[in-house]
Amino acid sequence: MRTLRTLRGNATLFREIFGLCWRRSRPLFLTVCVCMTLDTFAVAAIGLCMRAMVSGTIDSDGTVIVVGAVGAALGYALTITFTEITGALQINLCELVAREHYDRQIQLAAMGIEGIEHLEQTEYLDQLTALYDQTWAIGRSAWGALEATALVVRLFLVLGLLGSISPVLLVILLAGVIPLYFEQRARTLIQNAQHARSQDRRLQRRLFEILTGGATGKEVRVAGTSTHLVRLQREAAERSELIWRRANLRAGLLNALGWSVFVGSFVAGLAVVVVDAAHNSAHVGDIVLTITVGTQLRSLVQNAVRASSSTGGAGRVLEPYRWLREYEAAHTSKAAGPAPAGLTRGITFEDVTFTYGNSDRPALDAVNVTLPAGSVVAVVGEYGSGKTTIVKLLEKMYRPTSGRILIDGVDLADIDTRSWRTATAAAFQDFGRYHSTFAQGIALGDLAHPERLGTAVANADAQILVDRLPDGVDTQLGRPFGGVDLSEGQWQKLALARACMREAPLLFVLDEPTASLDAPSEHAIFERYMERARAIAPGGITVIVSHRFSTVAGADLILVLDKGRLVEVGSHEELLAKSATYADLYSLQQTAYAG
Known part of the structure; x- marks a missing residue:
């Protein structure tokens, strides 16, 4: 039941992603789809051209040889070209959609939940960590699914070609499923490891911010705790990497096992064709076709594994992304009065x-x-x-x-x-210190009414502070951005002024x-x-x-x-x-x- 619900959720999400890609750039979207379609049928065309070339050689038919050779060369060239174009344009589309839609959506979703309790929950923060700098993979998941569909079509084409030579060769195609099975298990290991190390990765980032931050850096230096904090960060990194290395080692062993089975099956099938051709010279072309298609099948399975890995990598993002959307839906206030x-x-x-x-x-x-x-x-x-x-x-x-x-x-x-x-309006004791201009830091209290800034400054008794700033209210704040730094009391006056931007709460x-x-x-x-x-x-x-x-x-x-x-x-x-x-x-x- 859960798997079915996941598949339905993915299908809905994929439609959404393709819709976003279509609206963002129709030329890019259509180019990728056309290239993927042509690349799908190139496998069968190359194999047939190679067999024709060998048959023409046996029959001394120069025209067939030339046509077969040109067709095979063109097929290889187009396959390489289509693959490069498809990959580059997919990355472009995924990054555009992530930057313009999913990054913004995730941030607004976190702020859209009425309370702040979720921002203090380990599970919620773990899901956000999994999405950190990875939202491009949400879009990639949909294209990976489309690639998987194209690969199924190619597998049926290969099935037809191999079956036309000898039904025994179908074992090669069946063996091609084995690496996919083991890869699926390997991907699950990687996904579990990614989740298991989320908390340590978050701890690493937090300790880095403490060690390099201006305010916390002073306390660290005075207390002499930098060595201790660096050690804690290293320990968190080592725990995280240990989990990651073990998962990748086990995943690598599983993938190696799957490919070993495929290679053994391919060699056995090729031996059958060679024995048959030794008794019937008319079937020599079948050896070439088997090698060509078998090689293409190997490449096809590799691409399937790559697409599956890519989709699985995206799955590491899809699962937390769906979780966050479901969490937002469950914790968003229903219709209420003003x-x-x-x-x-x-x-x-x-x-x-x-x-x-x-x-x-x-x-x-x-x-x-x-x-x-x-x-x-x-x-x-x-x-x-x-x-x-x-x-x-x-x-x-x-x-x-x-x-x-x-x-x-x-x-x-x-x-x-x-x-x-x-x-309402509020000034909290743990107020924000925004590294913006002084005016922008106040205007955030009510962006709809910037004309109230002067009154807000007066109400917070902050005019003397403004007069001392080098550029008045246009002074950039925050040394990391080339601005001036304020004392704790001055930051608090700015926060008070920000709270006063609403006139009559x-x-x-x-x-x-x-x-x-x-x-x-x-x-x-x-x-x-x-x-x-x-x-x-x-x-x-x-x-x-x-x-x-x-x-x-x-x-x-x-x-x-x-x-x-x-x-x-x-x-x-x-x-x-x-x-x-x-x-x-x-x-x-x-x-x-x-x-």
């Missing part, structure tokens, strides 16, 4: 619990709270208390393990994810937005965002996440988290009055900053 234009009641957490896939302890445990429409809400707590998890759930990066989040009474799960995110999230800034800058930015929060969309909610209690005193509502549980809710004054825990933590941080 986000509301404004909020009247607010956002309610109903008994929300969430546990990360690699943990057995809830990151949030039975949280019940309402964030009123039009309010500024602060979420505070120690590291690991669940603050960032609340942000991720609000932005639909994850879905609650149990419970639900209501937006004006509507389950967030029933709101279209793209529509919801278009109505329903939900505005700031996750530790000032962690890298000094106290005066932190205070100024919080004051600015408190003011801005009052002017966003009707009923819009601003959520500020911080581990610094002293900076969120002006919030309308403060949520105090501890080890995933919501332990206190209220305004700053209410919490000071009723919560000894909040009062002690607030006083402790006030004293620390004052000191």
Whole structure:
């Protein structure tokens, strides 16, 4: 059943690939098809011409000799030409389709899944690793299947020629199937090995990035851990190569066994023809035809193995590609309603619990709270208390393990994810550092409204930073690209400006937005965002996440988290009055900053 489903899936995919090739370049597509068709019938033509040439020699017929010789030479020349043209043009088409369609599709599919949990799963990352720089093989798989079809036609032609000489010679054709069988088993070994070493290959790349990266490179040098990390990378490489070498050795032995059987069968069949020709000189031409066709059959089987290997190589990509498409289809949100234009009641957490896939302890445990429409809400707590998890759930990066989040009474799960995110804005604590121009790094917050860039810079208190840059907002960032590098605090201001590109979001999230800034800058930015929060969309909610209690005193509502549980809710004054825990933590941080 699984094999049948795979075949149907491949057939659908092959139609898609040929359609893409046809639309991309009809002349290239037609040229490849014509060359493959002519090359298919060249095998039989060459064999017949060679037999005619020998028969003409025996009969002293010069015309037949010349025609046979010219036909055979022309057949060989055209075969070589068609093979070269077909190979080159196929590669061209496959690379075009991969670059313009499949690379883009795979990237968009990864981003199209509403959450980010898949990007933390080993299985998903293994499938992506298998596709890394190999998407051209997706297109190659379809052409390999077409070549296989052409090879079947050639095999039937050879079958007819050999059968016309002696039915005994059909054993050569049957023996030609044996290398294909062993090659199939060898290919399975290679595919399994490719998957088995995916995690080590990913580890190699990650360690290379750590060793050569600017930020991580500093820590590696100071700590003196470069030798250790290089050793870990070498060990990962050795494990990967050991798996690969063993698989290739076993595959090579299987292929050698298959070809040995074929060669033995060919020699036995040729001996039958030679004995027959020794008793009947009229059949001397059959020796030449047998050798010619047999040689062509050997070449045909080699091509079949090559096409099978190529298709198998593509199979190493087709399987993860199909897996990713099925995963995307299974995890893509169904039809849902749009986000509301404004909020009247607010956002309610109903008994929300969430546990990360690699943990057995809830990151949030039975949280019940309402964030009123039009309010500024602060979420505070120690590291690991669940603050960032609340942000991720609000932005639909994850879905609650149990419970639900209501937006004006509507389950967030029933709101279209793209529509919801278009109505929100966020600055995360693990913000992106884009090596673009300063302006482009901000404009990524809302590409549809580049005119808001100046206002976003002002809201992030980043104008002084812009004035110090050599080319202002047009300054290229990132030393690897010949640009300037920013400090951690400057990168954070850029991220804040990017989050401010949307003027009136329903939900505005700031996750530790000032962690890298000094106290005066932190205070100024919080004051600015408190003011801005009052002017966003009707009923819009601003959520500020911080581990610094002293900076969120002006919030309308403060949520105090501890080890995933919501332990206190209220305004700053209410919490000071009723919560000894909040009062002690607030006083402790006030004293620390004052000191």
